[in-house]
Amino acid sequence: MRFSVEALRAEKGAVMLLDMRKELPPIDLGRSRLSFVGPVEFVGQATNTGRRIVVMGSAKARALAFCDRCLEEFAMDLATPISESYYRADEPPAAPDEDERVYGDDDVIDMSSDIEQAFVLALPIRIVCRDDCRGLCPRCGHDLNRGECSCSPCGD
Numbered sequence: 001m002r003f004s005v006e007a008l009r010a011e012k013g014a015v016m017l018l019d020m021r022k023e024l025p026p027i028d029l030g031r032s033r034l035s036f037v038g039p040v041e042f043v044g045q046a047t048n049t050g051r052r053i054v055v056m057g058s059a060k061a062r063a064l065a066f067c068d069r070c071l072e073e074f075a076m077d078l079a080t081p082i083s084e085s086y087y088r089a090d091e092p093p094a095a096p097d098e099d100e101r102v103y104g105d106d107d108v109i110d111m112s113s114d115i116e117q118a119f120v121l122a123l124p125i126r127i128v129c130r131d132d133c134r135g136l137c138p139r140c141g142h143d144l145n146r147g148e149c150s151c152s153p154c155g156d
Contacts, residue, residue, distance in 0.1 A: 001042055001115055006107040008048050009088075016046045018057060020111075027116055032127065034119070037062045037075060042115060044082060051093050052100070053086045059115045068126045069135035070143050080122040084114050 008016045008113050011020040020128050045056015060079040067074055086101045087093055093100075102111045134144035142149035 001040070002108055003046070003111075004108050005046060005048075005053050005086075005103070008046060008053065012048055012050050014048045015134065018042060018044050018046060018055070022112070024061075024112060024116065027120060029120065029123075032066045034123075035064045036078055036131060037064060040115060042082065042111065046109070051091055052142065053103075054100055055082065055084045055086065055109070055111065057082050059118060061119070063119075065127050067129035067133060069128050069133045071136065072129055072143070072145075074129040075093075076127075078119050080118045082111070082115060082118055084111070110120040 001020050001024075003016075003018060003020065005016070008014050020042045023038075024036050024040045026033050026035040035109055038061070040059060040061040042057055042059045044055060046053050046055045053094050058079060058081050060077070063076055063078055064073055066072070082097055084101055085097065085099070088105065088107070089102050090105050092102075101109075101114065136142065137144055137149045139151045140149050142151075
């Protein structure tokens with residue numbers, strides 16, 4: 001998710017429309033993994049505000065994740081707004097904000113990690129395949145979505 005801002009930097013107030021698609025590697029969530037199915041898409045715009053490039057838009061993707069209840073892999077749609085501010089490494093603002101990002105003197109901004117982070121922050125605390133997922137039997141580990149297990153009574 002890289003783009004050049006060389007032409008954009010020429011004029012304060014200039015705007016560049018962005019429509020990007022790129023395959024991204026899986027994201028390690030610690031407890032699980034999020035693997036993208038197809039390219040991640042970003043649509044938005046970059047604006048030169050003087051010493052900063054502000055990027056606003058939305059990212060979306062389809063991903064495979066593991067359910068926290070039944071441990072089955074399932075596909076889920078991801079969508080999140082993106083709003084990031086970047087400044088050039090050799091032109092730092094007088095008081096940079098801790099949320100601002102730096103780009104190099106090659107005038108190329110790479111948003112890949114920022115988009116990945118936005119997806120992770122948008123995930124629910126518990127990732128479930130569906131709201132009514134019954135999970136696993138705490139005794140024998142049988143997937144209760146596939147029917148009752150042989151424990152009597154299940155879950156006691």
